[in-house]
Amino acid sequence: MKKRIVAVTCVLMFCLGLIGCGTERADKTQQLIRGAAPGYNDGLIRVGMIQTGKESDWRDANTNDYLNTFTKERGYDLIYIDGNSSSERQVKAMYDLIQQKVDYIILQPIVETGWEDAIHAAKEAGIPVIVADRKIAVDETEYVSWIGSDFEEEGRKAVTWLDQYLTEQGRENETIHIVLLEGTEGATAAIGRTNGILHGVEEHPNWTIVDRGCANFTQGEGQTYMENLLSEGTVKDIDVIISENDNMIFGAMKALDRNGKSYGPEGDIIMISFDALHESFENMMAGKLHATVECNPLLASTVETVIEELEAGREVDKIYNTEENIYTYENAADYIDQRKY
Numbered sequence: 001m002k003k004r005i006v007a008v009t010c011v012l013m014f015c016l017g018l019i020g021c022g023t024e025r026a027d028k029t030q031q032l033i034r035g036a037a038p039g040y041n042d043g044l045i046r047v048g049m050i051q052t053g054k055e056s057d058w059r060d061a062n063t064n065d066y067l068n069t070f071t072k073e074r075g076y077d078l079i080y081i082d083g084n085s086s087s088e089r090q091v092k093a094m095y096d097l098i099q100q101k102v103d104y105i106i107l108q109p110i111v112e113t114g115w116e117d118a119i120h121a122a123k124e125a126g127i128p129v130i131v132a133d134r135k136i137a138v139d140e141t142e143y144v145s146w147i148g149s150d151f152e153e154e155g156r157k158a159v160t161w162l163d164q165y166l167t168e169q170g171r172e173n174e175t176i177h178i179v180l181l182e183g184t185e186g187a188t189a190a191i192g193r194t195n196g197i198l199h200g201v202e203e204h205p206n207w208t209i210v211d212r213g214c215a216n217f218t219q220g221e222g223q224t225y226m227e228n229l230l231s232e233g234t235v236k237d238i239d240v241i242i243s244e245n246d247n248m249i250f251g252a253m254k255a256l257d258r259n260g261k262s263y264g265p266e267g268d269i270i271m272i273s274f275d276a277l278h279e280s281f282e283n284m285m286a287g288k289l290h291a292t293v294e295c296n297p298l299l300a301s302t303v304e305t306v307i308e309e310l311e312a313g314r315e316v317d318k319i320y321n322t323e324e325n326i327y328t329y330e331n332a333a334d335y336i337d338q339r340k341y
């Protein structure tokens with residue numbers, strides 16, 4: 001009986017070509033076995049995607065854009081990894097994807113630093129890395145392209161609008177007390193916006209930042225930050241709140257409501273944020289928000305174009321910047337129906 005089993009197994013192995021093979025044959029067999037599993041070596045392009053987490057509504061729109069673009073029907077096998085707001089987890093994900101020998105890696109880093117070794121390992125493994133949204137602090141020869149917003153320009157747009165608005169209101173010579181709610185420390189979106197805003201503030205000797213701090217781009221932290229600031233009572237005057245994303249200003253609004261503070265075009269505090277979510281248009285139309293600077297989360301189609309070009313053996317650009325606008329309570333009604341996120 002035992003002999004018969006061995007014989008049958010040998011015949012089967014022979015038919016499958018598993019006997020007497022060297023490494024090359026073993027690799028081929030391995031490929032055949034993987035080919036049987038859906039999404040592996042079945043003509044689909046395997047794309048590993050490392051996301052930051054779920055910190056904001058902007059991020060949800062950004063994630064959905066990738067999930068809707070890199071589908072099996074459109075020729076992709078997407079391995080989506082949620083960084084869960086942890087840089088360590090993101091770096092580990094990069095090594096996992098390298099081990100899985102994916103065709104491309106899309107990296108949306110939480111912070112700019114800490115990427116040298118992992119990015120270099122992907123390059124050594126011959127896997128093109130496309131960085132999107134935020135940047136990484138490595139030599140640009142280490143990755144293929146970066147696709148995202150000019151965050152510093154976004155910051156400048158916010159302060160340019162504030163300058164014009166104060167002038168229109170006849171307040172250009174008043175002392176203006178600004179609270180700055182910042183995004184995640186070390187994230188390009190926060191670094192760029194903060195730089196743009198601070199340069200604008202420096203150009204106005206009568207503008208002063210009375211308080212600034214990090215609320216990590218989340219609504220909950222935006223609310224807590226503002227609650228704490230109001231309950232401490234150390235900052236007496238607030239003329240303007242600039243929040244480095246919409247969700248943090250939604251949180252701040254809750255704190256202001258709970259403390260009986262008025263804000264928005266009909267109230268006392270000038271409210272400015274970033275992202276241009278649909279909810280911000282509703283808030284602008286409801287008289288709660290003055291302006292929101294657009295940050296486009298719909299990056300997947302540009303990432304896909306880069307992959308298509310590489311597949312066709314063509315050169316790609318190093319930087320792809322998205323086009324963005326600023327919207328205000330005065331024109332929100334004209335644009336709300338066109339908003340995609």
Ligand code: AHR
Nearest residue numbers: 055056058059189217245
């Ligand atoms: O990096 C883009 C920023 O990250 C968006 O402004 C913010 O909402 C998101 O979480």
